Amino acid sequence: MSSPSTTDSRTLEDAFVLPTYAKFPFALARGEGCRVWDEDGVEYLDLYGGHAVAALGHSPAEVVDAIAAQARRLLFYSNAVYSRVRAEAAEALVRFCGEPGAQVFFCNSGAEANENAMRVARAVTGRARVVAAEGGFHGRTAAAIAAAGAKYRTGLSGLGADVVHVPFGDLSAAAAALDGAAAFLLEPIQSLAGATTASPEYLKGLEALCAAKGALLIFDEVQTGLGRVGAPSARQLFGARPHLQTFAKALASGVPAGAVLAVPEVAAKVKPGQLGSTFGGGPLACAAIKATVDAIASRRLGENAAAMEALVRETFRLPGIVEIRGRGLLLGIVLDRPSKPVRDALLARRILVGGADDPNVIRLLPPLIAGAAELGLLREALAEILSAAPAAR
Ligand SMILES: Cc1ncc(COP(=O)(O)O)c(C=O)c1O
Incomplete structure (x- = not known):
């Protein structure tokens, strides 16, 4: 039973917010590290990370302090002016990604980052068509620019x-x-x-094909970027060099932010007016981006993600688990049965995990600070749940 305070928040939200999401059945009041607490003070172990956003854990001190200090100095000004914190956020991201000479376009979400990456590719190649892989997800925007006046629909940038x-x-x-x-x-x-994982050969093959055909390779690293896969990004993990990488989710620890990173030869061809965003690159988001990227790098969280993947692969050999997909701390635990009842049983034990399009998969997207203690709690719970409810045959 929910207590009145939880019920109140849920009732209020259900009354005023469009019902577009399936939700966990509680309202969260606060978070710290890998833990969150609901309005009744019930503690949860968060191995879902607010959908891969809380890479540094919840409300990390270095990001909270940077946001508060920036908000007091200057909450917002648009891209009509230079901004020290924007420059530093971009520099931090370029250094983190290990591509000297690359340049960044800032926006507000993963969908926008992908929109803008495709826009850059169309503008640079003078071609319209984009090829995408089946089964992916890249965000939900569609036709805003197509609805704009003629001035903004010039060239290929207005194509839907x-x-x-x-x-x-x-x-x-x-x-x-x-x-x-x-x-x-x-x-x-x-x-x-x-957590369906490409092979390095496939990605390197795509790199070679794009080079041969004069197309640009775009990696959507909205989830795989920023240390999550046990390397700075999928590009280093798989050893394939995309022309454009898109980032969001963990980029600013929860302040809405997205980014497109363009390699130097592509960046050199981007012209004024081709891309734009009111809030993208704003001071608050950029303060959060710089603090987040610096902390992921200095705390070597990519290395922790790789170590935790190894631990999961070694210790989650449980009856009922048939495969572990993914890399680093973007993992899909494939069960021999539908994952929903197992996820519900985990929730009853106050452990939050994600589902996936594949109904048998439990998805782990925990803070990158998660350690052996947190993953051990999950293993223990899974061992109990999976042995208590054998798969229906
Ligand atoms: C891989 C990937 N790309 C893009 C997006 C869209 O990001 P946003 O919801 O910030 O627009 C998501 C969101 O889940 C995602 O997982």
Whole structure:
């Protein structure tokens, strides 16, 4: 039973907010590290991370302090002016990504980052079509620019969805579709699909194909970026160099922010007026980005993510678990049964995890500070739950 305070918040939200999401059945009041507390003070172990956002854990001190200090100095000014904190946030991201000479466009979300990456690819190649891998997820924007006045619809930047899909992992299909295309866009690890992981050969093959066909390779690193996969990004993990990488989620620890990172040869071709955003690159978001990226780097959280993947692979060999997909702390635990009842049983034990398009998958997207203690609690709970409720045969 929910207490009155929890019920009040839920009733209030249900009355005023459109019912577009399936939600956990409680209202959260606060968070710290890998733990969150609901309005009744009930503590949860958060291995979902607010959907991969809380890389540094909840309300990390260095980011909270940076946001508070920036808010007092200057809450907002647009891209009409230079901004020290914007420059420093971009520098931090470029250094973190290890691509000297790369340049960044800031926006507010993962969807916008992907929109703008596709826009850059279309503008730079002079081609319209984008090839995407089946099974991916890249955000929910569509046609705002197509609805704008003629001045803003010039060239190819006003095009909506000229996108064709090919099977994930199929290089011959990619080769055929890339003829005359502007770009190939994919998640190197398809998170929502169930942590479906590309092979290094596939990604390197796409890099070679794009080079041969004059198209740009775009990695959607909205989930895989910023240390989560046990490396700075999928690009280092798989050893394939995309022309454009998109980031969001963990980028600013929860302050809405997205970014497109363009390698120097692409950055050199971007012209004034091709991209724009009122709030993108604003001082508050950039203070949060710089503090977040610096902390992920200095605390070596990518290395922790790699170590925790190894621990999970070693210690989660439990009856009922048939496969562990993904890399670092973007993991899909594949069960021999639907994951929903197991996730509900975890919730009853106050452990938050995610689901996936694959109904048998439990998705882990915990803070990158999660350690052996937190993952041990999950293992213990899973061992009990999976042995108590054997798969229906
Ligand atoms: C891989 C990927 N790309 C893009 C997005 C869209 O991001 P946003 O919701 O910030 O627009 C998501 C969101 O879940 C995502 O997982």
